[in-house]
Amino acid sequence: MVENTSADHGAHGENLHDIAIVGGGLVGAAAALGAALQGWRVLLLDRAEPAWEPGRLGMDIRNVAVSPASMALLDELGVWRDQQAIAYSHMRVWEDQGTRRIDFDAADVQRHELGWIAENGPLVAALWQRLRAQDGITICTADRLVGLEPGTEAVKLHLTKHGEQASADAMTAPARLRVRLVVGADGARSAVRQLLDVSVEAFDTGHHALATVIRTSKPHDGTAFQRFLLDGPLALLPGRHPRQSSVVWSQPPASAERRAALSDPALCQEIASASEHCLGSVEEVDQRVVFPLQQMLAASFNPVPRVLLIGDAGRVLHPLAGLGANLGFEDVRDLLNELDGLLPGDDPGAAGAWASYARRRRIRSRLMVDIMGGLRRAYASNDPLLQWLRNLGVGWVDSSGLLKRQIIREALGLGPLARVSRRSLKPEL
Numbered sequence: 001m002v003e004n005t006s007a008d009h010g011a012h013g014e015n016l017h018d019i020a021i022v023g024g025g026l027v028g029a030a031a032a033l034g035a036a037l038q039g040w041r042v043l044l045l046d047r048a049e050p051a052w053e054p055g056r057l058g059m060d061i062r063n064v065a066v067s068p069a070s071m072a073l074l075d076e077l078g079v080w081r082d083q084q085a086i087a088y089s090h091m092r093v094w095e096d097q098g099t100r101r102i103d104f105d106a107a108d109v110q111r112h113e114l115g116w117i118a119e120n121g122p123l124v125a126a127l128w129q130r131l132r133a134q135d136g137i138t139i140c141t142a143d144r145l146v147g148l149e150p151g152t153e154a155v156k157l158h159l160t161k162h163g164e165q166a167s168a169d170a171m172t173a174p175a176r177l178r179v180r181l182v183v184g185a186d187g188a189r190s191a192v193r194q195l196l197d198v199s200v201e202a203f204d205t206g207h208h209a210l211a212t213v214i215r216t217s218k219p220h221d222g223t224a225f226q227r228f229l230l231d232g233p234l235a236l237l238p239g240r241h242p243r244q245s246s247v248v249w250s251q252p253p254a255s256a257e258r259r260a261a262l263s264d265p266a267l268c269q270e271i272a273s274a275s276e277h278c279l280g281s282v283e284e285v286d287q288r289v290v291f292p293l294q295q296m297l298a299a300s301f302n303p304v305p306r307v308l309l310i311g312d313a314g315r316v317l318h319p320l321a322g323l324g325a326n327l328g329f330e331d332v333r334d335l336l337n338e339l340d341g342l343l344p345g346d347d348p349g350a351a352g353a354w355a356s357y358a359r360r361r362r363i364r365s366r367l368m369v370d371i372m373g374g375l376r377r378a379y380a381s382n383d384p385l386l387q388w389l390r391n392l393g394v395g396w397v398d399s400s401g402l403l404k405r406q407i408i409r410e411a412l413g414l415g416p417l418a419r420v421s422r423r424s425l426k427p428e429l
């Protein structure tokens with residue numbers, strides 16, 4: 001293992017790496033680990049070591065629903081077994097304007113679970129722990145990326161120390177690395193994307209998310225709840241403790257600010273009544289986090305030769321279907337499959353397959369961005385005709401075994417839509 005806090009620039013100010021991953025969140029850390037396990041020399045750049053603190057109720061406020069396809073990837077990377085993630089086997093979806101609901105059950109598709117709810121902080125920490133123990137990875141948190149210079153043989157990365165001004169001098173400073181393939185996994189405000197001037201389609205969701213953790217009078221019994229309210233969906237996801245659930249409540253910014261400022265008992269009451277007391281009464285609520293929700297799609301996932309965008313750097317989805325990180329893990333799976341097809345000593349950046357990789361990933365992302373936008377708009381309307389159609393559709397899906405099973409398989413990342421965007425999925429689940 002080679003671990004630095006500052007990038008090693010070599011005796012001549014330049015050093016050649018196979019792959020640089022910029023951003024060590026869920027997606028970038030998984031990509032770095034997977035590539036190193038395949039034997040590539042990987043440089044992982046992040047602006048800081050990840051850190052997290054549990055809230056008052058002992059859980060991270062940020063949670064992700066992890067699909068079986070994502071779990072299989074994390075398991076191969078050796079980071080899943082120790083997770084205290086909770087399996088969920090039921091999901092109930094209903095709306096405040098409707099009379100029907102859909103109940104998804106793992107047994108419908110002959111599985112024990114629909115997925116798992118993992119706390120972000122511990123999952124990222126587990127990935128970094130594995131990264132630190134893995135040969136072939138250089139971790140750099142001391143330098144900041146200020147320039148990218150794509151070339152025919154490699155991409156030059158220009159770095160400055162954190163806190164230093166990014167001036168024109170940075171372009172001639174010795175802090176320069178040469179990398180065969182650069183993977184931008186640096187999140188929604190990706191520096192890689194911005195340095196290359198990649199345009200984005202940004203969609204205003206009109207929502208902020210209020211995230212917190214609650215303790216309820218009834219146990220969740222491994223059920224995830226999603227109720228579509230006129231001003232946005234409210235999700236209750238099962239936590240490690242049988243009577244704790246994490247909350248993601250998407251709503252207009254003013255409502256989110258108002259609710260975030262409520263006293264604990266008043267917020268407990270609002271969450272309980274907005275969720276129709278599906279978990280009984282809400283007895284305790286943790287600290288609240290409010291942040292804007294955007295949807296975004298980058299114009300290209302391979303904007304210049306030897307540079308890829310993955311995870312939230314390429315697309316950001318509304319969290320209503322809990323798919324953002326899962327789509328990012330799909331990017332990683334597909335990336336690793338492409339790299340796996342190369343021979344030792346091959347130049348990973350020269351792979352002719354990156355253009356079609358990027359096209360596949362963008363088509364998949366476009367589809368999911370459009371579906372999320374459509375769902376959100378459909379449930380935001382109180383037009384009586386649309387309400388009637390929604391009820392009809394919900395009732396029909398709930399009673400139609402075949403369609404329901406297909407929806408479940410897609411949500412698990414195991415359906416034809418998920419597969420068509422991948423070259424291959426190793427474990428057929």
Ligand SMILES: Cc1cc2nc3c(=O)[nH]c(=O)nc-3n(C[C@H](O)[C@H](O)[C@H](O)COP(=O)(O)OP(=O)(O)OC[C@H]3O[C@@H](n4cnc5c(N)ncnc54)[C@H](O)[C@@H]3O)c2cc1C
Nearest residue numbers: 023025026027064065186187191311312322323324325326
């Ligand atoms: C409320 C909410 C609920 C969600 N629930 C789910 C869910 O249930 N299931 C699901 O699949 N997804 C969910 N998501 C989406 C999911 O959280 C994201 O899609 C996922 O975390 C994106 O991971 P990432 O690694 O691409 O980006 P990030 O997690 O944003 O990581 C980016 C990394 O890049 C680093 N970085 C940033 N800038 C730089 C720079 N200039 N140089 C170097 N490093 C940099 C950051 O420090 C960070 O480590 C949810 C999102 C929200 C907002």
